Every structure is written in C-alpha cells, then in structure tokens.
Amino acid sequence: MLITVTAVEACQRVVAVRDAPSSFGGYPFLLQQDSAHWVELDATRALLCFLRPVDKGQLAERLGRFGLELERDRAEDRGDTEFEVVNHTDRRFWVREALGAPLDAGLYEELDAAFDGELEWVGAVYRDPEIAGRQSLHCPVPDVLIVDEVVSGLEGEGLRADDEGSSYLNGYRRYSIEEPRTRPAARVAQEQLRQRAGNADAVLYENMPLLVPLSMDPVDTFYPAGPQPNLPAYPGQWNLRRIRAYGPGRTAHDVVATGSGFDVIIAVIDSGCDLTHPDIAYVAGSGGISGNGSNTGVPGFAAGHGTMVAGIAGATSHNLKGVASVAGYWSRIMPLAFSSFTNTEAARLINFAVANGARVINMSWNTTGWPSTLVTDRALNDANGVVLCAAAGNGGGVITYPATHPNVIACGAVNNNDRRANFSNFGTPLSVVAPGVDVPTTTTRGSGTLSDLDRKDWVHDFTGTSAAAPHVAGLAAMLIAIEPTLTPAEIRAIIEGTSNRVPPSPYNGQSENGPWNTFVGNGRIDAMDAVSALKPARLRR
Structure with a gap:
C-alpha cells in the first residue's frame, strides 16, 4: 500500500x-x-x-x-x-x-x-x-x-x-x-x-x-577493463563511465530507484536485431509492418548494425554476461527492420512503433536520398509522446535527415577524450554528442571480437554517430522510467540542459536549453546530472 x-x-x-x-x-x-x-x-x-x-x-x-x-x-x-x-x-x-x-x-x-x-x-x-x-x-x-x-x-x-x-x-x-x-x-x-x-x-x-548503497559497477563480462584475446589493452565500457551511467562515485544507477514497475519500450528502426541474442530483452511479437524484426541485410548498414545499436541502448545490465547498457534496467527493445529503405517504409515503421507503445525511437541512420520527406515528416510530427533520437551522420559535414527534423534529437559523436569525432556531422540542428568511437556492444551471434564463454557475440569497436544516438535514447528511457509523465520536450530540455560543456569552446551560440556550440551542440550527455534533475534535493547527494 x-x-x-x-x-x-x-x-x-x-x-x-x-x-x-x-x-x-x-x-x-x-x-x-x-x-x-x-x-x-x-x-x-x-x-x-x-x-x-x-x-x-x-x-x-x-x-x-x-x-x-x-x-x-x-x-x-x-x-x-x-x-x-x-x-x-x-x-x-x-x-x-x-x-x-x-x-x-x-x-x-x-x-x-x-x-x-x-x-x-x-x-x-x-x-x-x-x-x-x-x-x-x-x-x-x-x-x-x-x-x-x-x-x-x-x-x-x-x-x-x-x-x-x-x-x-x-x-x-x-x-x-x-x-x-x-x-x-x-x-x-x-x-x-x-x-x-x-x-x-x-x-x-x-x-x-537494508541495501548497501553501492557505487554501481555492473558485473557484465566486458564492463571492466582488462586483457582480451587479440586486442590491445581493452578499455572496458569507457562510454558508460564517461556519461556517468555507472562507475566510480555516485552515478545515475545509484540515483534511480530500483525498477519502475514497467519497461520503457525503445524502438530500434534499423536493420533488425539478432532475436536470439542472450544479452538483449525484446518486446514479444513486435516486428514492424513485416512482422519480422530479425537481423536482415540492408544496403548501407554494417552486418549486425541493429543489434549493435540495441545493445548500447538496452542490453541487459548486471547479468554476469556481455555488456551493460544505458537503460538495461528499465527497457525492452522493439526491433523494426527495413527491407527496401523507402521513405514510406520509414514512415510506416515510425507509425508502427508509436501505435505499439514505443516511448523512444532510435534512428541510427540518415539519408539524402529522399527528395521529399513529407510522408516521414508527418510520421515524426504525429509521434506524440515519443522521444525521437537520430544519428547526425558520419560525413564530417552538414547534418542529414531525419536528424534535421525539429522534433528529433540530433546526436553527434565524441571519442574517449571527449573530443568530437572527425567524422561526426555538425551544424545548426545538432542537439548533443555522446560516445561514438570504439564502443563495446552486442552484435550478431558468433560475429564479434569479444569472447564470453567462447561465444563471440559482442564487439569492442562499434564506431559512428550510429553508436552515439542509442546512448541518448537509453538516457531518455531512463528519464521516462523515473517520471513517465514527462513530455518529449521536457526530456529534451533535461538532456540538453544537463550536458557537459566539452571542447571545443566557446559555447557562444544559444539553444532553447542553454549554451550551444556548432560542433558539439549543447555538449556531451551526462546521465547523472540528467536523472538528478528529476530528484528532490535530498536524494541527489
């Protein structure tokens, strides 16, 4: 009671x-x-x-x-x-x-x-x-x-x-x-x-x-740094420590109450996912308009791309295997696979995700191949109550669609020194940046570079703004788990307003939610500061 x-x-x-x-x-x-x-x-x-x-x-x-x-x-x-x-x-x-x-x-x-x-x-x-x-x-x-x-x-x-x-x-x-x-x-x-x-x-x-107030380090196999076969010094999941999701000191997973009573659904519109992967929890029976969310070969996507994206946002955390993720305690993945990559297919996948309970949509893809985006614009405009995250693009130039849509959080990439990755697109639509270089995550079974119990189901070097966007999607899911009534605009304001002002300086521009820089937007996301913004002062310490 x-x-x-x-x-x-x-x-x-x-x-x-x-x-x-x-x-x-x-x-x-x-x-x-x-x-x-x-x-x-x-x-x-x-x-x-x-x-x-x-x-x-x-x-x-x-x-x-x-x-x-x-x-x-x-x-x-x-x-x-x-x-x-x-x-x-x-x-x-x-x-x-x-x-x-x-x-x-x-x-x-x-x-x-x-x-x-x-x-x-x-x-x-x-x-x-x-x-x-x-x-x-x-x-x-x-x-x-x-x-x-x-x-x-x-x-x-x-x-x-x-x-x-x-x-x-x-x-x-x-x-x-x-x-x-x-x-x-x-x-x-x-x-x-x-x-x-x-x-x-x-x-x-x-x-x-009753519980020891731990400073949370997940026991997932590849979270800590250490030797790995045929790899240079393995840095562990530096990305989660850098955004203060886990690690030394007080982090986001120390602040968020255990369990939210429901799973926040993150739709990953991508190349599909390996539905047999032991480290990802999926939404049952939701495969998009084709009824199939399994891993598919989509031109322009790396093999296993959707599985790698899903692992960063929502791989099961602290389960003694594989990798941890940003929102692994409070999320399930809805895998939605492209087949022909048309604009109408994209719109249908977005609408399907919204109609089937997704609270966050991750789009780690971008295109300039659709002369008209009206059909997808309408889908994005109608995605009421859903946080939309997209990769800024990897061309080292201007940001491309759908990250250019005003309702979408455009996500750029930084490396482990908090420096913008030279491939990360930049410019006016850029919202925030997140880790996007050599990020450990899940991949299609047997195709990875990290071996857990002789299974190579994980990879150590997923790179690109495709890797950056699911960090933001996972953080959005975490905020929803704390306060389900938050609107997408409020979540965006929290994520942007609490981001860390990493180089380069100055932040002489201004977005709706604070100082802004053309190369890194409002800065690199900080999970601890974001979740603390929702907590009473007595719980932030």
Whole structure:
C-alpha cells in the first residue's frame, strides 16, 4: 500500500501514529521521519542486533526454526532489478518471514529466549512509499536518536549523550537509548521528545538501509577493463563511465530507484536485431509492418548494425554476461527492420512503433536520398509522446535527415577524450554528442571480437554517430522510467540542459536549453546530472 501524505494531513497523522495498531515489537504502522516524510511498517521483516559477532551460516540455520530466513543479495537475470547487496554486518542481520507473512507479535520473546541473552535488540523495518523495491527498506535504529542542539535536558529521559558520535553532525547531537527493548527510539521520539521540541525536524532517527548503497559497477563480462584475446589493452565500457551511467562515485544507477514497475519500450528502426541474442530483452511479437524484426541485410548498414545499436541502448545490465547498457534496467527493445529503405517504409515503421507503445525511437541512420520527406515528416510530427533520437551522420559535414527534423534529437559523436569525432556531422540542428568511437556492444551471434564463454557475440569497436544516438535514447528511457509523465520536450530540455560543456569552446551560440556550440551542440550527455534533475534535493547527494 502506498501512502501519500499532504501538508494538511501531516498534523492529523500524529494521532494516527499514536493510535495505529501495533505490530511486532510494539512499533506503530505509520512512523513520522520528519515534518515532510512518513514511512510505513514492513511487518514481514526485522533487523536483529547481537551483543557479539555471530557466524552468518550458523545463524541462518537457527533462524529456520522460527520460519525466518536471512535477507539475500540479488542479481536478476533480467535487467529489471539492480544488483543488490544486503547490508548485513557481523552483529546486525536482516531477517524476513520465509513465506512473506507478518511476524508474530510474540516472536521477540521467542527469539530472546532461544538466543539466551545474545540479542541486544530487534528493530522494526519500515518502507518509504515513494521509493520502489528494497531500496526503500530501512530500520530506524532503536537505540539511537539524533536531536537538534536546541533541545536540552535530555539526559533524564533515558538517553545518554554520545559525544564521539555527535562529531561532525553540525547542529545535531547523537543520543543512545538506554532501554531500546522496552523504549525504542521510535517510541521515545513520538511520545515525548517531539511534543517538547514542537518540531518533528528536531528529533530524527538513525536509519540503517537494508541495501548497501553501492557505487554501481555492473558485473557484465566486458564492463571492466582488462586483457582480451587479440586486442590491445581493452578499455572496458569507457562510454558508460564517461556519461556517468555507472562507475566510480555516485552515478545515475545509484540515483534511480530500483525498477519502475514497467519497461520503457525503445524502438530500434534499423536493420533488425539478432532475436536470439542472450544479452538483449525484446518486446514479444513486435516486428514492424513485416512482422519480422530479425537481423536482415540492408544496403548501407554494417552486418549486425541493429543489434549493435540495441545493445548500447538496452542490453541487459548486471547479468554476469556481455555488456551493460544505458537503460538495461528499465527497457525492452522493439526491433523494426527495413527491407527496401523507402521513405514510406520509414514512415510506416515510425507509425508502427508509436501505435505499439514505443516511448523512444532510435534512428541510427540518415539519408539524402529522399527528395521529399513529407510522408516521414508527418510520421515524426504525429509521434506524440515519443522521444525521437537520430544519428547526425558520419560525413564530417552538414547534418542529414531525419536528424534535421525539429522534433528529433540530433546526436553527434565524441571519442574517449571527449573530443568530437572527425567524422561526426555538425551544424545548426545538432542537439548533443555522446560516445561514438570504439564502443563495446552486442552484435550478431558468433560475429564479434569479444569472447564470453567462447561465444563471440559482442564487439569492442562499434564506431559512428550510429553508436552515439542509442546512448541518448537509453538516457531518455531512463528519464521516462523515473517520471513517465514527462513530455518529449521536457526530456529534451533535461538532456540538453544537463550536458557537459566539452571542447571545443566557446559555447557562444544559444539553444532553447542553454549554451550551444556548432560542433558539439549543447555538449556531451551526462546521465547523472540528467536523472538528478528529476530528484528532490535530498536524494541527489
């Protein structure tokens, strides 16, 4: 159940918290974290704290007698859920009811008796209703409160000042609860301290998250740098680190909540894709006007071109194989194959994608061979609610169609030094640039240069603005996963407005969304800054 609390309701909820039915350990169902945020009890979980370090394997066996199990790490085969590491320590362990039922109200006493004085306390687990998945789960630690310095005289309230723990809290002090079993922090705060302070923000909890807040590096085989057969020093997926989708420090995949509840469909209008590829999740039953999205030979396209494009935008990430992608957690690929490459065929493929649920369309192709573009213009004009991304072209000159259409995000290419690739077209229509030189990605099975378990299903050097465009398409899908109501214009504004102003300078032009340069547009995309633009300030840190 999701709970939305308005400012008007907040005052009324104090009574609700006090009078709500108690559950395991006597904790309230609703708990006020601060003046703006309420959380709800997850009655199926608890955090056990022992007085001394405990062997995890032995603990798991003992917990089974009570129908409990240790919370487990998780790495899904599909990309819907991030790789997750549970925040166990040598004394604190997250447990859950094995069948997902609420914990018995008498379980505290049973555990205490069974562990013969080994337990220091049992903490309730709460869920932030605004965040999906296990990332929302946390425990307001029962033996600690964080109190504003303006609140005085607390030592007589069963609290003990923690001077060492108070250092660097800048205006708050940390207090230990002397009897966390009978008077946990949640009860102390709600029953006494907040009434005295007159301000919920003056008394806060020390929240321990269920999941380790990882700085995400996918475990896909070719993400890290390292030796590869018959290759010079392999740089890994430098492209994803450069746009801050993954890698050192806080990146986009650390900010975005786990799972969005739906898959954003990215239509790849191209040469089709290898539908048997083990590293790409496809939309079932959608192959375009021909009913076939499989890899086809299209004049002017490199062999496997569509599969390479699809892998950059939406290859399954963190699945212990192949490559990661920009939007692998929140996307599925709709592969749409050209056969004759006519303008009417292009228009039909665009319209098919829109009619069948695509939220993003990637067009890693460009042409000057259509004297009239009216039919395709109409398709692009009618693509309401769909983000359109296209390659700027590889001629080193003026940008070509469809990237010249005003509704389309025209994507140029940069190398691993953030310098414009010399082949990347430029000029007035250019929106942004993205990695487009020696990009690792998926390719038709058996034709690649990167070998995973003796399968050469990946390639290390996909180059061109064709490689740049799906980075932007993947980022658009990520933004939609966070906020599905965003319009294409709003997504474009975010992507352009948060791009990194890479060389050359100066950015003496001006687009609707900021400074602009004829060679790199608004700059090189930055996934971290783009997704952070949608997050409240408290979640950007």
